[in-house]
Amino acid sequence: MPFLRNAWYVAAWSRELNAQEPVQRTLLGESIVFFRDSRGAGVALSNRCPHRFAPLSGGKVRGDAIECPYHGLRFDRTGQCVHNPHGDGRIPPAARAASYPLMERYGAVWIWMGEPERAHAVALPSFDYLDERHHETSSGYLLTKAHYQLSADNLLDLSHFQFLHPQTLGSEQMAANGAATFEQAGDTVWSRRLCRGERLQAFVGSAYGMPAGTAVDRRLNVRWNAPGLLSIEVGVAPAGMPPECGRVSFSGHFLTPETEASTHYFFAFGLPKAMGEAARTLVEYAVHGLMTPFKQEDLPMLEAQQRALGGGDFWAANPVMLSIDGAAIRARRIMEHKLADELKLRQAAAIPIECRSRTATHA
Template sequence: MSFLLNAWYVAAFSDELNGATPLARTLLDRPVVLYRDSEGAAHALDDRCAHRFAPLSRGRVVGGVLECPYHGLRFDGAGRCVHNPHGDGRVPAQAHVRAYPVVERFGAVWFWPGEAARADIALLPAFDFVDPAQNHTHHGYLKTRAHYQLSADNLLDLSHFQFLHPDTLGSEAIASGDVQSGSLGETVWVRRAVFGEILQPFVADGFGIAAGTCVDRWMDVKWTPPGLLTIVVGVTGAGQPREAGRIAPSAHWLTPETACTTHYFFAFGLPKAMGDEGRALVRYAVEGLMKPFELEDLPMLEAQQACIGEADFWAAQPALLPIDRGAIRARRIMESMIVAERAGHDPRDANHHDGARTIAIRSSFEVA
């Protein structure tokens, strides 16, 4: 499956870009260089000089423009060569590189790899809870050697907590929890509620729950294309209403590096009104989750990718379970949007979403 191009993807966290050093990153199989100009605005260009194709990311930022490390040509944020230090200084007409639309929101730099004229900030879902202007935030990054859709599958089905994370995030009660899923337009949601659960110490401490206390926990996941997820985990005393508990919202942004590798950006946020407690909790969440993410999720995703290899996911004939409904809905939507885009249609046109249902699912279990 190829990539959806007319969409917003996270290219980097905002604090990864400093003033003088450009950042190289492969995004959707293309080398991209990111940097800030003299006004602090972020830019993304193809990481290839128009002259002799040297990687611009090995250069430096001079006066707010990017200087090639090989012969010193300089390019502005629009990809135009604005300085030629050789001869009479005239700039050849072909001395330009591709520039990508960029916006900076929610503590991240987003880029649009498709048609620049279609780049619309209104298509970027809201992640206000990780807006650093209003919230204490903390973030993490992991590179996954697996297709980004496998990572989305993983996040849309948190039943794996019981088996993959038995000592950190899971419990014996998760698999028997109540699970609901559905979709509205391009958005897919999965809601899991677990009742009468004894939390692992890591989770209990994060929610201020005394060890051994019986609680109810809910895990609500929302996915929007191309791989942008919000997860809200809440805990309350057993039998108490949700309003009586505490929630932990997190953002999970999946950007393909290649067909088999993924940039996984994740962030937690809590209102600044919580003061030092909120600042400590978001740091606790990110730093505590790095271990299960890195030592348990990543090896499993990479093992899955190794088993699948370069074969199509459906060609492997997965035996589907009811817990797969959310993940399969997301896959159908993505496949439908990519097919529509390849055909020259607007991938967000609802008339094309039904096309996902025509994609053959070679399995004895059909997820509605």
């Protein structure tokens, strides 16, 4: 399955990039090198020198350019070679590496790997709780050996908590006492679940200020936007009490394909600084505590699914669908439409202008 290219993907957390050492990451099947220039601005280039194809990530950052480790050619943020240390120093016109638009928001570096002129026309969905000016945030990263849409399926259906996480995130009441609804608004998909009278595991309950053994009502709201940008709101309150009597947590989950069978999973939690020191404690607890079940329980399951599918198409495997799959199906259909539209654009761009005119005349 091809990747959607005209979209913003998280490439790294902002803290990962610096002006001293380049960072390499494979995204959408392509090797990319990242660094910061002398002004601190992020740069993303194809990780292949156009001379002898050496990986630029093995070189050094030299001011506003990166130096190839093989023959010393240097490339600026546009990918143009700006220094040739050999002979008369003449720079061949073709000495250029592909460059990619970047932006930094919500503590992350976002990359656009499609048509550059379309980048500014696509806005990011809101993750305001990760705005570090007003929120305490904590973030993490995992590499998942599975297709990114399997990870999206997982996050859009949290009913698996009871069965995959019985001793951690789940409860015995989740399936019997939970009601799920799904909604699509344009290209946004919502999955909402309300579980009444749950008795949470102690370490989960304590994160929401609930004494051990307290019966609670837990709501889990998941928002999905293409290609794999998810926001999760979890609210916990004493059973039968209004939601405002409890505590709410927010987390962002960003799925960026590495290859067709592996995914960069970036996740972050944020709480208002107005909460004081408790906000810092809770977001760090969330990343190091609440995400542990994902690493130890979800990742092995996702990777087992990927092995079962092999390189085959998801729908070609004839999956049996249940009522709990409503949101995941909607997300997959939206992606299919977006991929089809993008393919049409590429095909139209590949037709010479005179042929397009002739086709339009005969239409």
